[in-house]
Amino acid sequence: MHVSQERYGDTLVLTPVGRIDNSSTDGLRSNIQPYLANCREDGDRLVLDFSKVDYISSVGLRVLMLASKQVREQGGSIVIAARQPVVHEIFDISRFDHLFQCFDTVRQALAKVSAKALAAYDSTHSA
Amino acid sequence: MALWVTFWGTRGSIPVSLDCASVRDKLAKAIVAASGKGLDTQEKARAWVDTELDFAVSHTFGGNSACVQLDAGDGQYVLCDLGSGVRAFGNHVFRRDGPSKKNVFHVFQSHLHWDHIMGFPFFGPAYVAGNKIRIYGCHPNLEQALRRQQDPPSFPVPFESLAASIEFVTLQPGRSYDVAGWSVTARLQNHSGDSYGYRFVRDDRIIVYSTDSEHRLDVPDEVEGAAAFFADADLVIFDAMYSLADAVSVKEDWGHSSNVVAVELCQLASAKHLVLFHHEPANDDENIARIWQETLRYEEISRTGQLLRVSAAYDGMEIEL
Numbered sequence: 001m002h003v004s005q006e007r008y009g010d011t012l013v014l015t016p017v018g019r020i021d022n023s024s025t026d027g028l029r030s031n032i033q034p035y036l037a038n039c040r041e042d043g044d045r046l047v048l049d050f051s052k053v054d055y056i057s058s059v060g061l062r063v064l065m066l067a068s069k070q071v072r073e074q075g076g077s078i079v080i081a082a083r084q085p086v087v088h089e090i091f092d093i094s095r096f097d098h099l100f101q102c103f104d105t106v107r108q109a110l111a112k113v114s115a116k117a118l119a120a121y122d123s124t125h126s127a
Numbered sequence: 128m129a130l131w132v133t134f135w136g137t138r139g140s141i142p143v144s145l146d147c148a149s150v151r152d153k154l155a156k157a158i159v160a161a162s163g164k165g166l167d168t169q170e171k172a173r174a175w176v177d178t179e180l181d182f183a184v185s186h187t188f189g190g191n192s193a194c195v196q197l198d199a200g201d202g203q204y205v206l207c208d209l210g211s212g213v214r215a216f217g218n219h220v221f222r223r224d225g226p227s228k229k230n231v232f233h234v235f236q237s238h239l240h241w242d243h244i245m246g247f248p249f250f251g252p253a254y255v256a257g258n259k260i261r262i263y264g265c266h267p268n269l270e271q272a273l274r275r276q277q278d279p280p281s282f283p284v285p286f287e288s289l290a291a292s293i294e295f296v297t298l299q300p301g302r303s304y305d306v307a308g309w310s311v312t313a314r315l316q317n318h319s320g321d322s323y324g325y326r327f328v329r330d331d332r333i334i335v336y337s338t339d340s341e342h343r344l345d346v347p348d349e350v351e352g353a354a355a356f357f358a359d360a361d362l363v364i365f366d367a368m369y370s371l372a373d374a375v376s377v378k379e380d381w382g383h384s385s386n387v388v389a390v391e392l393c394q395l396a397s398a399k400h401l402v403l404f405h406h407e408p409a410n411d412d413e414n415i416a417r418i419w420q421e422t423l424r425y426e427e428i429s430r431t432g433q434l435l436r437v438s439a440a441y442d443g444m445e446i447e448l
Binding site for chain 2: 022025034051055057058059061062065069086089092093094096098099
């Protein structure tokens with residue numbers, strides 16, 4: 001599974017692409033794992049941009065939960081942004097919307113997690 | 128030949144009942160929904176209730192703990208678990224057969240937690256001489272668990288006083304047994320103190336009873352084993368007690384599964400009909416109905432092959448195969 005990354009100030013935006021099912025979950029895990037160690041109170045914030053994810057299975061959701069648990073223990077946090085309608089439904093059905101803060105857009109997520117990141121994002125996207 | 132599955136108890140962990148506020152709420156909703164419908168006879172009202180009113184208003188999913196009957200129409204009684212629902216089943220047998228007919232009952236125990244054995248002291252046919260009850264299970268302490276719950280000070284009638292002939296049969300998981308016309312195989316499941324699922328085969332039809340099991344789809348061996356056990360089943364009765372979020376976080380290792388995992392596993396196994404079972408006692412009828420509708424939607428979203436039919440079990444539900 002391809003996961004692209006973009007930095008805005010102290011925040012990393014990771015963008016997985018495609019269907020997260022049992023065959024691609026290992027790819028999701030290995031692609032986000034390197035960024036988890038530095039996601040802590042005095043480190044990076046993480047935003048998962050789900051705009052290019054069209055499905056996520058229970059195993060994929062579990063990977064998200066474990067990643068969130070790890071960074072929470074370090075004082076960090078992961079938020080989710082820009083879910084497609086079907087993925088939004090899956091979060092509702094699985095009640096994962098109770099486990100994660102979810103935002104309609106990446107910009108809204110950045111506004112919540114870091115003023116610096118929002119400023120960096122706005123300067124990039126208004127240029 | 129038709130096979131029937133009847134659900135006498137569908138609730139997990141502890142029996143529950145509708146309280147006054149819930150009945151009042153249902154009545155108020157029904158009255159509002161009926162206004163202007165011209166329901167001036169009992170017949171019209173019943174037909175409207177059966178066809179027009181939301182299930183969560185017109186019915187209840189019920190509150191008895193696990194007890195499911197498999198019926199091949201041959202007069203043999205086959206049950207899964209002895210939760211509080213077995214009391215209603217026993218009353219049904221008395222109504223159907225009268226007090227004098229002697230019967231043989233075959234009972235397959237998923238495990239020995241209290242909600243799955245608590246109905247036995249209230250199972251009327253156990254008090255009738257001439258009845259035979261064979262209780263099958265994989266736990267070595269099967270007999271001890273059934274006897275102990277009737278010891279003082281827990282119950283006034285000791286197990287030894289039950290007039291029926293009661294026999295305990297220990298099964299080996301993975302081995303196939305022929306019982307009352309069914310081929311039955313047990314499989315070890317992930318649950319505190321172990322539980323066992325049962326795969327019943329008869330006349331090319333397959334019924335899987337898999338309750339009190341925490342299925343972990345991130346463990347390849349577990350997925351492969353469960354999918355093989357569920358393979359091509361006509362009916363899978365599945366422990367969908369928790370939401371996925373709860374099952375993988377605060378309630379991980381509590382030994383139960385979710386509706387999302389139920390759908391994915393049944394789809395992987397090419398099963399035909401999933402029945403959500405072992406309902407969380409904290410959920411009222413509206414919550415269970417909502418989970419059912421969401422599960423139907425998740426089946427649609429995740430489907431890559433054949434349609435998987437999805438039902439939510441309720442006390443008294445009958446399914447014909």
